[in-house]
Amino acid sequence: MSLRDRIGSLFKGPEELNLTSGGIGRPLFYLSLPIVITNLLQTAYNLVDTIWLGQYSETALAAIGMGFPVVFFLISLGLGISIAGSILVAQNVGAGDEEQAEFAASQTVTFAIVASLVLGAAGYFLVGDMLQVIGGPADVVAEATAYLEIISLGMVFMFAFFVFMSLMRGYGDTITPMLVMFVTVVVNMILDPFLIFGWGPFPELGVAGAAYATIFSRALATVIGMTIMFRGNRGVQIHVEDMVPDPAYLRKILRVGVPASIENTGNSIAVMLMLFIVTPFGETVIAAYTVGVRMFSVIFLPAIAVGRGVETMAGQNIGAREQERAGRATNFAAKAMFGVLAAVGVLTWLGAPNIVAIFSDDPEVVEIGRLFLRYVAPTFGFTGIFHAYKGGFRGAGKTLTAAAISISMLGLVRLPVAYFASGEMGYEGIWLAFAVSNVAGAAIAFAWYMRGTWRDAALTDDTPDVGPAPEADPEPATDD
Numbered sequence: 001m002s003l004r005d006r007i008g009s010l011f012k013g014p015e016e017l018n019l020t021s022g023g024i025g026r027p028l029f030y031l032s033l034p035i036v037i038t039n040l041l042q043t044a045y046n047l048v049d050t051i052w053l054g055q056y057s058e059t060a061l062a063a064i065g066m067g068f069p070v071v072f073f074l075i076s077l078g079l080g081i082s083i084a085g086s087i088l089v090a091q092n093v094g095a096g097d098e099e100q101a102e103f104a105a106s107q108t109v110t111f112a113i114v115a116s117l118v119l120g121a122a123g124y125f126l127v128g129d130m131l132q133v134i135g136g137p138a139d140v141v142a143e144a145t146a147y148l149e150i151i152s153l154g155m156v157f158m159f160a161f162f163v164f165m166s167l168m169r170g171y172g173d174t175i176t177p178m179l180v181m182f183v184t185v186v187v188n189m190i191l192d193p194f195l196i197f198g199w200g201p202f203p204e205l206g207v208a209g210a211a212y213a214t215i216f217s218r219a220l221a222t223v224i225g226m227t228i229m230f231r232g233n234r235g236v237q238i239h240v241e242d243m244v245p246d247p248a249y250l251r252k253i254l255r256v257g258v259p260a261s262i263e264n265t266g267n268s269i270a271v272m273l274m275l276f277i278v279t280p281f282g283e284t285v286i287a288a289y290t291v292g293v294r295m296f297s298v299i300f301l302p303a304i305a306v307g308r309g310v311e312t313m314a315g316q317n318i319g320a321r322e323q324e325r326a327g328r329a330t331n332f333a334a335k336a337m338f339g340v341l342a343a344v345g346v347l348t349w350l351g352a353p354n355i356v357a358i359f360s361d362d363p364e365v366v367e368i369g370r371l372f373l374r375y376v377a378p379t380f381g382f383t384g385i386f387h388a389y390k391g392g393f394r395g396a397g398k399t400l401t402a403a404a405i406s407i408s409m410l411g412l413v414r415l416p417v418a419y420f421a422s423g424e425m426g427y428e429g430i431w432l433a434f435a436v437s438n439v440a441g442a443a444i445a446f447a448w449y450m451r452g453t454w455r456d457a458a459l460t461d462d463t464p465d466v467g468p469a470p471e472a473d474p475e476p477a478t479d480d
Contacts, residue, residue, distance in 0.1 A: 019172060019313050020094055020320040024329045025336075032302075032309035034174035038165065039301045041181040043294075045188055045217070049210040050294050052192050054287075054359050060207050061360070062136075062283050063143035065290030067207075069275060070130055070144075071151055073268035074123045075158060078115035080261030080399070081108060082159070082166040084253045087397055089170030089236055090312050094319025105167045105229070106242035107249045112163045113156060120155030127152060134272060136279045136286070143207045150208060154215030157222045164225030169312055173235035180224050188217035256399055263403030270410035274430070277418050281427045288368035289430070291359045295373065299344055303337045303384040307391030314395025330392030330449065337384025345380035348373055368427065375431035382442035389445035401448060409441030 019027050046068070053060040085108030092101035127148035131141045151158070165177040191213035198204030205212065229238045278289050310333045317326040348355065356369035386409070393402040414437035421429025 019316045020322050020325065024313075024325070024332050028306070028309050028313055028329060028333060031172065031174055031312060032306045034178040035169065035305035035308050036302050038174070038178040038181045039305050040298065041178070041185045043297050043301065044185045045214055046294055046297065048189050048192050049214070050290065050359055052196050053207060053210060054291075056196055056206060058283060058287055058360075058362065058365075059137075059139050060143060061290060062140045062286045063147060063207050064210065065286055065293075066131060066134065066136055066140060066275060066279075067144040067147045067151075068290075068293075069268060069271040070123075070127055070148055072271060073130075073265065074119050074127075074152065074155065075162070076264030076268040077261060078112065078119050078159060079162060079264045080257030080259070081112045081115055081253060082163040083260040083394065083399065084108065084257030085112075085163065086166035086170035086311065087256055087315050087394060087399070088252070089167055090172075090315030090395065091319035091397070093171055094316030094322075096320075101171065102237050102239060103242045103249070105170075105236045106238040107246055108167060108253065109160075109163055109226075109229075109238055110243045110245055111250060111253060112159050116156040116159030119159075120152050123152035123155060124149055130272075134275050134279065136275075137283055140283065140286075147207045147211045150211035150215060154218060157215060157218040160222040161218055161225055164222070164229065167229065167238075168235040169308060170315065171236040172312060172316070174309070174312075176228060176234045177225070180221055180228070183224070184217040184221040187220060188213050191216060256397055259400035259403045260394070263399070263406045266403065266407040267410055270407075270415055273415055274418060277415075277422055277430060278427070284362070284364045285368055285427050287360060287362070288356070288365045288372060291356055291365065291369045292372035292376070292431075294359070295348075295355060296376070299348060299380065300341070300383055300387070302340055302344075303387040306333050306337050306384075307387035309333070310388055310391030311395040314392045315397075316395075318396050326392065326396065327449075327452070330389060333391065334385045334388035334446070334449075337388050338381040339384075341384040342381030345377040348380070349377040352377070371428060372431045372434075375428070376434045376438070379435045379438035382438045385442035386438070386445050389449045392449065405441065405444050405448060408444055409437050413437040413440045 019031070049064055050061065053064055085104060088104040088108075089101045092098075092104060128145045131144050131148070135141075136144075161180075164180075168174070168177050192210060193199055194202045195205050195209030195213050196207075197209075202209075228234055229236065230240075231237075278286055310330050313329045314326040317323070317329065352370040352373040353366055355373060356366045360366060360369070386405075390402045390405060393399070393405075414433045417436050418430045418433035421432050423429070425432065
């Protein structure tokens with residue numbers, strides 16, 4: 001077998017995967033592997049920016065560290081729409097209703113575009129004030145503001161690509177988003193140094209250059225992704241006639257999506273509140289915190305990807321009335337990801353100083369970042385458990401359950417521990433808070449999984465007919 005054949009055997013499209021019968025491990029692996037790679041490529045946007053801006057100046061590195069939580073907050077306000085679309089597509093595919101799956105996808109695209117335009121406009125005018133409230137060195141705030149204003153203007157492209165990935169994943173196609181992401185990441189990697197440092201004919205733009213490179217790359221991804229979905233030759237297809245806003249279907253999307261948006265918004269608020277605790281310790285600690293958080297975004301990719309795979313697998317099985325199989329898939333994923341990430345935690349603990357040194361050559365940043373990684377590394381396995389169970393809850397349409405668990409982990413555990421421990425231990429108290437909250441999140445998620453009530457009903461029970469809204473739109477099963 002050639003190398004190309006060996007690589008090709010690792011990826012299987014939805015036509016080759018049976019998510020509702022047979023074994024669990026193999027289809028979950030084939031579904032999740034492209035998501036791992038897609039998320040790794042998506043994270044490459046942030047890591048490439050971090051590496052180049054770290055070489056540009058410590059101020060630039062700190063600025064993007066302050067800016068990212070605000071971007072996360074703006075996106076989170078509307079991201080629930082794409083999550084709802086993914087779940088509705090998955091459950092309708094599992095129920096064998098292809099037409100309704102396509103209608104769900106088309107409506108999701110319409111409402112996501114509207115939401116992105118509103119949030120982008122609001123973000124452009126508000127990001128400066130948001131950063132002033134967070135505080136920090138004046139030069140860092142100024143550069144972070146410039147970065148965020150550009151990102152806000154391109155918010156529609158950020159949203160559109162997230163929607164493309166979510167809808168294709170709900171259908172069971174995780175390969176196509178991976179390939180599109182690869183193309184656009186390469187473009188971003190090429191543009192970044194030219195726009196940041198002013199290579200060749202380009203002006204030196206610093207942090208703003210990283211923002212322009214990201215938006216251009218996202219725009220390219222949007223054009224490619226939407227073209228694929230309109231053609232319908234891969235994954236779920238969208239139709240212009242189905243994109244006419246349907247108020248009844250908007251209510252369904254909101255019932256599923258609002259809790260997901262609350263979860264993501266709550267998480268982003270928690271991340272921003274963490275900056276209130278971090279920034280008083282100064283620019284060096286902010287830089288080390290930025291490096292550590294970015295590293296976690298890479299290290300936790302397998303858990304997040306498997307969680308998304310479980311979301312699709314649980315969704316299709318519940319749509320097919322295979323609730324017990326949905327539960328088994330979720331539990332299998334939790335055990336597997338605990339083992340994988342526990343091993344990664346050992347390697348991270350051992351290599352912590354070398355990992356931080358990739359992003360900064362400042363000895364103080366390296367030392368503080370080393371401590372951050374070593375505090376958190378022993379709890380990596382618990383993060384795997386947390387994401388696997390959350391994926392199962394989401395796939396079942398229990399987005400409120402997932403939101404409650406996630407917000408509890410961050411808002412009721414991580415932030416209070418960070419606040420009080422940092423008063424006693426300095427910045428090391430913040431690092432301790434990450435470790436404590438990872439363990440607590442896993443424990444809460446496991447306890448709710450054991451209740452079993454999260455898999456009681458399917459959203460297809462109340463799906464309206466394709467086209468005009470029905471006379472009655474009964475409520476779906478309420479969240480536990």
